[in-house]
Amino acid sequence: MNIKAIGVLGWLAAGVLASQAVCLPARATLGEDVATVENDRVQMKAQLRTTTVAGYTVHEIETPANTVVREYVSASGKVFAVSWSGPLLPDFRQTLGRYFDEYNSGASAPRVGRRHLSIERTDLVVNSYGHMRAFYGNAYVPSLLPPNFSVSDIQ
Amino acid sequence: MLSVAGCGGGGSSVGNTTPPPTGSNVQAITVDSGPTVVANSSNPAINTLYTTVKICVPGTSTCQDIDHIQIDTGSSGLRIISTVLTLSLPLQKDSNGNTVAECVHFVDGSSWGPLRLADIKIADEVASNQQVQIIGDSAYQTIPNDCIGTATAENTVTAFGANGILGVGPFLQDCGSSCVTAGGAVYYTCTSSTACTDSGMPLTRQLTNPVTAFATDNNGVIIQLPTVNGTTSSVSGSLIFGIGTQGNNGLGNAKVFTVDDSGSLSTTYNNTSLSHSFIDSGSNAYFFPDSTIKQCGSKAKGFFCPSATLNLSATIVGRSGTSAAVSFSVTSAESLLGTGTVVAAASNLAGSSADINTSNGTLSQTFDWGLPFYFGRNVYTAIETKNTSAGMGPYFAF
Numbered sequence: 001m002n003i004k005a006i007g008v009l010g011w012l013a014a015g016v017l018a019s020q021a022v023c024l025p026a027r028a029t030l031g032e033d034v035a036t037v038e039n040d041r042v043q044m045k046a047q048l049r050t051t052t053v054a055g056y057t058v059h060e061i062e063t064p065a066n067t068v069v070r071e072y073v074s075a076s077g078k079v080f081a082v083s084w085s086g087p088l089l090p091d092f093r094q095t096l097g098r099y100f101d102e103y104n105s106g107a108s109a110p111r112v113g114r115r116h117l118s119i120e121r122t123d124l125v126v127n128s129y130g131h132m133r134a135f136y137g138n139a140y141v142p143s144l145l146p147p148n149f150s151v152s153d154i155q
Numbered sequence: 156m157l158s159v160a161g162c163g164g165g166g167s168s169v170g171n172t173t174p175p176p177t178g179s180n181v182q183a184i185t186v187d188s189g190p191t192v193v194a195n196s197s198n199p200a201i202n203t204l205y206t207t208v209k210i211c212v213p214g215t216s217t218c219q220d221i222d223h224i225q226i227d228t229g230s231s232g233l234r235i236i237s238t239v240l241t242l243s244l245p246l247q248k249d250s251n252g253n254t255v256a257e258c259v260h261f262v263d264g265s266s267w268g269p270l271r272l273a274d275i276k277i278a279d280e281v282a283s284n285q286q287v288q289i290i291g292d293s294a295y296q297t298i299p300n301d302c303i304g305t306a307t308a309e310n311t312v313t314a315f316g317a318n319g320i321l322g323v324g325p326f327l328q329d330c331g332s333s334c335v336t337a338g339g340a341v342y343y344t345c346t347s348s349t350a351c352t353d354s355g356m357p358l359t360r361q362l363t364n365p366v367t368a369f370a371t372d373n374n375g376v377i378i379q380l381p382t383v384n385g386t387t388s389s390v391s392g393s394l395i396f397g398i399g400t401q402g403n404n405g406l407g408n409a410k411v412f413t414v415d416d417s418g419s420l421s422t423t424y425n426n427t428s429l430s431h432s433f434i435d436s437g438s439n440a441y442f443f444p445d446s447t448i449k450q451c452g453s454k455a456k457g458f459f460c461p462s463a464t465l466n467l468s469a470t471i472v473g474r475s476g477t478s479a480a481v482s483f484s485v486t487s488a489e490s491l492l493g494t495g496t497v498v499a500a501a502s503n504l505a506g507s508s509a510d511i512n513t514s515n516g517t518l519s520q521t522f523d524w525g526l527p528f529y530f531g532r533n534v535y536t537a538i539e540t541k542n543t544s545a546g547m548g549p550y551f552a553f
Binding site: 063064065066085087088089090091092093094100103104107108110111112113114115116117118119120127128129130131132133134135136137 | 196197198200201202203229230231259260261262263264265300301303304305306307308314316322324326329330331333334336338339340341416417418419431433435437438439440442455456457458488492506507508520521523525
């Protein structure tokens with residue numbers, strides 16, 4: 001297990017990370033419990049680092065291909081947002097979990113934009129941009145956003 | 156010459172900046188509504204640049220011209236949708252004799268299919284025995300689960316918006332070092348057409364920018380398009396191969412903007428440095444973060460709909476520090492596209508690369524200089540490791 005805890009905003013004790021690491025639920029991620037972060041890490045064969053900001057925690061997972069996936073977890077333990085940046089897209093079945101079908105439905109609908117994706121539904125917002133070798137984006141569930149959380153905090 | 160002038164409705168015009176170049180390295184290019192099935196759909200192409208590519212069974216004169224291949228400086232390599240292909244092309248094999256398939260990631264979808272081999276002929280240039288991805292290949296209909304997970308499938312002409320794509324970006328291969336080891340759900344080796352496994356792929360077997368395989372004029376490309384004022388139904392221009400290799404492709408007064416190993420440079424907009432910016436003929440608008448510009452409704456989700464045209468400016472900054480201010484305008488996407496006439500090119504089309512609900516601040520560090528940036532300019536793309544009179548690629552110049 002290769003967990004490194006670095007970051008600028010705050011720290012979770014290593015013991016907390018370790019206690020998460022023993023949970024391996026079968027499901028992930030957006031809209032799910034914090035324990036699924038570790039499942040994502042395993043699925044993505046990735047490294048994890050965690051930072052805590054007022055009211056929520058950011059779990060940063062870096063895949064072997066250097067794509068960074070950040071999972072935003074509320075104080076109540078729900079993953080309410082994810083973001084990604086890196087040379088390859090992440091596995092959205094893994095990161096979006098139960099919202100993957102809705103993402104697919106939104107992404108396959110007729111649209112004006114090319115090489116750019118905006119999906120805005122009642123319970124899922126997705127923004128995806130960039131180009132080959134440099135992908136960026138984020139997805140969140142509006143109803144799960146913590147109080148006082150601004151979507152501009154998703155990086 | 157520019158017979159398209161005046162074709163568009165709603166006060167449109169196409170300006171002529173320079174006479175069309177001629178030469179063995181010049182390929183005609185067009186912005187129009189796309190292949191028939193796309194043009195006639197509810198979602199015709201907007202600001203999409205196309206050309207016709209000839210492909211041949213390697214070493215033979217058995218060839219096919221395929222129209223409406225999108226020209227993309229944001230990717231590398233030639234990909235063709237299988238349903239428009241009539242040739243039978245041999246499969247690419249890896250060092251173990253297995254076939255190779257790819258799940259290519261684009262921002263808005265992923266496309267699945269094997270790599271086959273073909274001679275690629277564009278203008279008078281020839282790239283012999285090159286890999287071509289055949290998207291939606293009828294022999295490879297079993298899409299691996301981890302490919303399905305990367306993005307929405309774009310395996311048909313309608314979903315892809317083109318009969319194929321010609322990636323002439325600043326890199327030798329499409330994926331590069333990120334795909335040399337397995338795990339990225341991009342390259343696959345197949346022991347049969349239905350048994351493909353995520354695998355690392357050496358650079359030499361990855362899909363290659365075909366320009367680099369030309370005998371000459373192989374260090375980059377120039378895209379030359381006339382000015383578009385407003386909207387129009389079609390635009391004609393030139394794709395010129397080589398930079399400083401012929402009398403017709405010198406850099407002239409163009410400034411060089413180097414890019415990093417992911418193809419990115421910076422853009423300063425509203426006093427904010429957007430460090431993941433890029434120039435991309437495959438994006439069909441300017442996309443940048445500005446939460447003060449009104450968003451469109453559901454008809455043009457993600458685009459800007461200001462009540463009056465905005466005249467804006469941003470500064471492109473190359474990784475080596477070269478900078479240039481660029482002026483551009485943004486007109487309501489709903490008014491640009493809702494004229495009732497055919498609109499294939501719209502110079503003022505722009506959208507948000509930030510979160511669409513953002514009310515304070517922005518998420519994005521991206522300014523995507525899409526095809527409207529190319530209107531009225533000569534935009535040079537120099538390929539990595541290739542020498543030019545202004546130094547080695549990768550860079551863009553304009």
